[in-house]
Amino acid sequence: MSDCRVVAIFKFALACVMALAITGCASTMSRVTTWEGNPDEAAQAATLKAPGAIRVLKVNGRSMTNFLMDDIALDYALLPGENQVVFTYKTIWAKKGVVDNGESKVHVVESKPQVVRFEVKPDSVYRFAFEKPASRTEAQAQMENFSAAIVSDTGQEVARSQVWTEKQAQAARTPVPSATGNAADAESGSALDRLKAIWPTATEEEKRAFLRWAFE
Structure with a gap:
């Protein structure tokens, strides 16, 4: 088999692998949780x-x-x-x-x-x-x-x-798992559970302000 034919086959195989990889990435990213x-x-x-x-x-x-x-x-x-x-x-x-x-x-x-x-x-x-x-x-x-x-x-x-x-x-309704498995239980749980439930509802600015306060 000539060197040119080997190179051609290699390029074709590489193209197939890349196509499959791109297809896999697209299918993974196509639905966002x-x-x-x-x-x-x-x-x-x-x-x-x-x-x-x-x-x-x-x-x-x-x-x-x-x-x-x-x-x-x-x-x-x-x-x-x-x-x-x-x-x-x-x-x-x-x-x-x-x-x-x-x-x-x-x-x-x-x-x-x-x-x-x-x-x-x-x-x-x-x-x-x-x-x-x-x-x-x-x-x-x-x-x-x-x-x-x-x-x-x-x-x-x-x-x-x-x-x-x-x-x-x-307030966002994004569910956050608590110690007992749901956000509603967090309301009556520990302070940590309540913080976990509240965190996703905060804006980006509120989160930054809280972190600045926490690490002062």
Whole structure:
């Protein structure tokens, strides 16, 4: 067998391995768990489908921004009941003409953080729905009053987003395992159990303030 043929076979095998690895990563990342612990409701979790233009920042107060890549479509598993989702919407437009060295080749038009709250039904599928601009000028105008809807798998609009600020952050319903196995028991448990139950409901600023106080 010639050296050229060996190299060709090696390259083909390497390409197959890389393709399988990428497929495996994609399947692993395609559904993101939004809670901590192992709640019973997880067996009936619903799915929120987010396109690449939507970047989910928080679900029920828990940060969802730990991924190395942006602009990829992801599914988020949501527990049945009331859920709060914070996100941004981003569009990318190619620049016209010559671009200087080191300058970005695209214009990025992004919305202010949005929040949407809705009641999630078991085993349901939800999607983001929003107007897609035809130009950068149209996108910039749209961002002034941007709002996205959450649509159920039957096509019904169940909620609409509004501008979000830290002051609007409400108590999250993300379950946290306590010594007896559920968050409700933590209310009557030890101080440590109560702290564990409260921690996910705090904003990022509140967590930083608490840690500064704890280590003074």
